[in-house]
Amino acid sequence: MTSGKVYLMGAGPGNLDYLTLKGYQVLSIADVLIYDDLVDPQLLQLVPSECIQLYMGKRGGSPSTPQDIINLLLVDFCLQGKQVVRLKGGDPFIFGRANPEIESLVASNCDYEVIPGISSALAAPLLAGIPLTDKNLSRCFVVLSGHDPDSLDWEAIALIDTIVILMGGRSLEAIINHLQDKGRSPTTPIAIIRDCARPQQQIWSGTLETIVDQVAEISLSPTVIVIGDVVTLRQMSSSSSLPLSGKTVLVTRSAEQSSKFSDLLQQQGATVIEMPALEITPPSSWEKLDQAIANLGEFDWLILTSANGVNYFFERLGDRGKDARSLAGVKIAVVGKKTAETLKQQGVLADYIPPDFVADSLIDHFPEELKGKKILFPRVETGGREVLVKELGGQGAKVIEVPAYQSGCPQQINPQAWQALQEKMIDIITFASSKTVQNFYYLLQQALTSNSENSPQGLLEKVCIASIGPQTSKTCYEALGRVDIEAQEYTLEGLTDALIQWVNHS
The missing domain is CATH 3.40.1010.10 (Tetrapyrrole methylase, N-terminal domain)
Known part of the structure; x- marks a missing residue:
C-alpha cells in the first residue's frame, strides 16, 4: 500500500x-x-x-x-x-x-x-497600503490575537510602535480601552481591514477615539486591525491613477467566461466580484448536431454566434472523429470578436464577421445572396433570439438549427455577491447578455423573498447598471427599469471602455 x-x-x-x-x-x-x-x-x-x-x-x-x-x-x-x-x-x-x-x-x-x-497579518496591511515598518514611524511591530484581550500584557503592547491584531473584531472596544488605559493617545491612527485580499475587501481608517462609532453595527469578521502611526502612510502608498480605482464591479457572466472580463476590469483598478448568472452545459441530446456533422458537405455556411457555440461544436466534431478539415467546403460567419477569437483558437479563421458585432448586423451585411443557401446554425438549446433564423429564412436561406449547448440559471445567488449587494458595496453591475439580466433578476427576487427585503429596484437604487449592447439594454429596461451605461462597441473591451468613460464624467 x-x-x-x-x-x-x-x-x-x-x-x-x-x-x-x-x-x-x-x-x-x-x-x-x-x-x-x-x-x-x-x-x-x-x-x-x-x-x-x-x-x-x-x-x-x-x-x-x-x-x-x-x-x-x-x-x-x-x-x-x-x-x-x-x-x-x-x-x-x-x-x-x-x-x-x-x-x-x-x-x-x-x-x-x-x-x-x-499570513493575513502581513498581507492585509500591505494590500491596504500600510507598511508595518518605517525608519521614522515604526521600528518594530507585534502580531497578536484579539480573541481574549483581557489575558494580554497591554502595558508591554502599548509601548510597541505598530500593533497588528487578528480575530479582534468582537473585542475592538475592549482593545481600544486597554491601549488608552496604558497610555496610547486617543488620536493614535487605526485601520480595520475586513475580508483581506478578497474582492469585497473593505477598509475603515480613523483613530482610537473615533473608530468604534465608524464601524458600529458592522460585522467585523474576518478582520485585521492595524494600530500605529504607519496607518497615516496608507494614502501615500495606496493612491492610484487607474481609472476604475475605488470602484467595485459585479460581473454577471457564466463561471467559465468571467475571468477575462474580470482581468480587464482589474487592470483598470476595479475591485471585481464575480456572480455566475449562467451555467453552461451540454444539450439534452446530441442527435441533431451529430446528424449535421455527418452531413457537413451539404451546407454552404456555418454560423456561430457565441464562444460557447464554437467550443461545443468543435468538441463534438472531435468526438465524432472529425476535425476542422471537415469544414473545407463550408464558409463560416461569426458574430462578435470573442467568437472569432475562440474560432481562431481552433485553428480556423472566419470568412465573415459583421461590422457591429451583433446578429442583426450579420443579416444586413451578409457578403452574398442568401437565396437557396443551406446554413447550419449550432446554438443554445432554449431561450435564444429567433430574429436571426427568421431574417435568414426570409431572404430565402434554409436554416438548420441544432442545439449545441444549454444555458441555465444557477440554483441560488452567489453568497459573496449577495452579501456585497446587501451591504451596498457594489458600484456597478455589468451585463453581457440578456440571459444574464433575466437570471440575475430571478436570483435577486429569490434572495429578497427569503430575506423579506425590498424590491430589486430598491436594492439597486444607487448601483450603476452597465450593458454590453442594445439587446441586453432592452432586457435591462424590462427587468430592472433602467440602463446607465451601454457600450458603443459591443465587446468586453468596449464595455470596459464605457465604464471608464462613465467614471471620468461622473
Whole structure:
C-alpha cells in the first residue's frame, strides 16, 4: 500500500492569486482535503475530481468540529495511505492550531510536511497600503490575537510602535480601552481591514477615539486591525491613477467566461466580484448536431454566434472523429470578436464577421445572396433570439438549427455577491447578455423573498447598471427599469471602455 502523508498547508490570505507554487502542486495530488474557513472556494477546484473534501471550519461564536475529531481524521486517512491536505487560512503556524495536529501525527508515526502560507497579518496591511515598518514611524511591530484581550500584557503592547491584531473584531472596544488605559493617545491612527485580499475587501481608517462609532453595527469578521502611526502612510502608498480605482464591479457572466472580463476590469483598478448568472452545459441530446456533422458537405455556411457555440461544436466534431478539415467546403460567419477569437483558437479563421458585432448586423451585411443557401446554425438549446433564423429564412436561406449547448440559471445567488449587494458595496453591475439580466433578476427576487427585503429596484437604487449592447439594454429596461451605461462597441473591451468613460464624467 502507498505510504500516506499529511500536508499542513497555508492557503494564504483569502485569494487564489496568493497561493504558493508548492501549495498548488500539493493540492493537485490530494486524495483528501480537510479545509478551514477563509479559504478561497477556487482553491477547492484545484484538487482532483475524486478527492474527498471535508469542511472543518472554526468561527468564533459558531458550532465547529472539535479539534480531537480533526486530529483523528488526519491520522486515519494517513494510515489508509492517503495524501491528505490540511488546508488552513493564512499560515498554518500563525494561530493555525497546527501543534495538536502534529502531536497526533507524530504519536501515530504518520509522515507530515508543513507548507507555509502568506499570513493575513502581513498581507492585509500591505494590500491596504500600510507598511508595518518605517525608519521614522515604526521600528518594530507585534502580531497578536484579539480573541481574549483581557489575558494580554497591554502595558508591554502599548509601548510597541505598530500593533497588528487578528480575530479582534468582537473585542475592538475592549482593545481600544486597554491601549488608552496604558497610555496610547486617543488620536493614535487605526485601520480595520475586513475580508483581506478578497474582492469585497473593505477598509475603515480613523483613530482610537473615533473608530468604534465608524464601524458600529458592522460585522467585523474576518478582520485585521492595524494600530500605529504607519496607518497615516496608507494614502501615500495606496493612491492610484487607474481609472476604475475605488470602484467595485459585479460581473454577471457564466463561471467559465468571467475571468477575462474580470482581468480587464482589474487592470483598470476595479475591485471585481464575480456572480455566475449562467451555467453552461451540454444539450439534452446530441442527435441533431451529430446528424449535421455527418452531413457537413451539404451546407454552404456555418454560423456561430457565441464562444460557447464554437467550443461545443468543435468538441463534438472531435468526438465524432472529425476535425476542422471537415469544414473545407463550408464558409463560416461569426458574430462578435470573442467568437472569432475562440474560432481562431481552433485553428480556423472566419470568412465573415459583421461590422457591429451583433446578429442583426450579420443579416444586413451578409457578403452574398442568401437565396437557396443551406446554413447550419449550432446554438443554445432554449431561450435564444429567433430574429436571426427568421431574417435568414426570409431572404430565402434554409436554416438548420441544432442545439449545441444549454444555458441555465444557477440554483441560488452567489453568497459573496449577495452579501456585497446587501451591504451596498457594489458600484456597478455589468451585463453581457440578456440571459444574464433575466437570471440575475430571478436570483435577486429569490434572495429578497427569503430575506423579506425590498424590491430589486430598491436594492439597486444607487448601483450603476452597465450593458454590453442594445439587446441586453432592452432586457435591462424590462427587468430592472433602467440602463446607465451601454457600450458603443459591443465587446468586453468596449464595455470596459464605457465604464471608464462613465467614471471620468461622473
